[in-house]
Amino acid sequence: MTYQETCEYLYSQMPMFERQGASGYKEGLSNTHALDEHFGHPHRAFTTIHVGGTNGKGSVSHTLASVLQACGMRVGLYTSPHLVDFRERIRINGEPVSEQYVMDFVEQEREFFEPLHPSFFEVTTALAFKYFRDMAVDVAVVEVGLGGRLDCTNIISPVLSVITNISFDHTQFLGDTLAKIASEKAGIIKPGVPVVIGETQAETRPVFECKASETHSPILFAEDSLEVLSATMLPDGGMHYVTRHYGELDGDLGGIYQQKNMNTVLQAVGILLERGILAPASDIKALLAAGISHVTTHTGLTGRWQITSRAPLVVCDTGHNVGGWQYLSRQLAMVECEQMHIVFGMVNDKDINSVLDLLPHHARYYFTKAASKRALPETRVQELARQHGLSGNCYPTVSEAYNAALKCASKEDFIFVGGSSYVVGDFLKTCI
Secondary structure (H helix, E strand, C coil): CCHHHHHHHHHHHCCCHHHHHHHHCCCCCHHHHHHHHHCCCHHHHCEEEEEECCCCHHHHHHHHHHHHHHCCCCEEEECCCCCCCHHHHEEECCEECCHHHHHHHHHHHHHHHHHHCCCHHHHHHHHHHHHHHHCCCCEEEEECCCCCCCCHHHHCCCCEEEECCCCCCCHHHHCCCHHHHHHHHHHHCCCCCCEEECCCCCCCHHHHHHHHHHHCCCEEEHHHCCCEEEEEECCCCCEEEEECCCCEEEECCCCCCHHHHHHHHHHHHHHHHHCCCCCCCCCHHHHHHHHHHCHHHHHCCCCCCEEEEECCEEEEECCCCHHHHHHHHHHHHHCCCCCEEEEECCECCCCHHHHHCCCCCCCEEEECCCCCCCECCHHHHHHHHHCCCCCEEECCCHHHHHHHHHHHCCCCCEEEEECCHHHHHHHHHHCC
């Protein structure tokens, strides 16, 4: 099989939550343990950092990986979903896994894993852990796929766990209250392993405290001891931070939500220094600054308030649930422009009505759907949007919607593309 045929095999032959929704989700770790044993427990060959949460875990994972890389380490990074190419999920020092490695893995191992009927994510996780061992990484930053307790990344024994925040998402699997969701996310807290919690609510904080007490895990609530004292947006789209212990830092990731992510990252860095994972070098401030200012070039991260054009100003962002849009709506309100154009679509298992409540009424909308079976039809998005006082036309593809917005926009206008990771993925794939 070619690389593209191999990817299609992985997408089509195995249950895949990202394409199929609930029918593609497999609960339990039996397949994960079977794959792990078959490959000789590869995750035990390198140090790991585990990152979970509802929103921000991708930015936190990539930023931590960039900092570790700036400090001279060989860093594996496992994240999901990918936006354009499957290989984005598995990187070492920013370089995606090779097409040949993916092809060889599937060809050589399918005879073993096919009878297990594993999910796409189970096989991908096994591939990532084997690759990191084969390539002799020093440390791997591993992002949780969905939830935590039963996520197939949860077989690792990390030196640090990080949980960014809790909001309503994937409630059909994780529970219909914040406390229930927090309980699932808290499943990555391991005995004696320190954990950093980025944000809490009244319902979630006791859940984390109880779990950490049960496992005798040192717990640090990042919001209780702010490392980031202030944050302001930079003209290039990044953020300028004033910190308590590391001076002033410029980050290349955009979005006002990055302030909380950066506070979480810096608290995690403090623990890594205390634990000797990061050497307390005299130039740690310079190394930290280098890591935080080069996240996108070090790790290849895209889709976080990413500016793709200046005239008109075009931004895409992968925020896709209420928690994410609470920040995005505030940021959109800060944009100064003649006319705002929003290319918008969502998938069918998100709380679209709550998101629509947060969208600006003065914008012109271009309702669309991503090339995913989970995507809501653009006509349905338009129908629901009208009930919230939002108006616009429908377009069957993201590229058609974006090109229509581009045609209508003047150089002084602003175009935003988002609502779903898959909308952003299609935009980056077909329009940039």
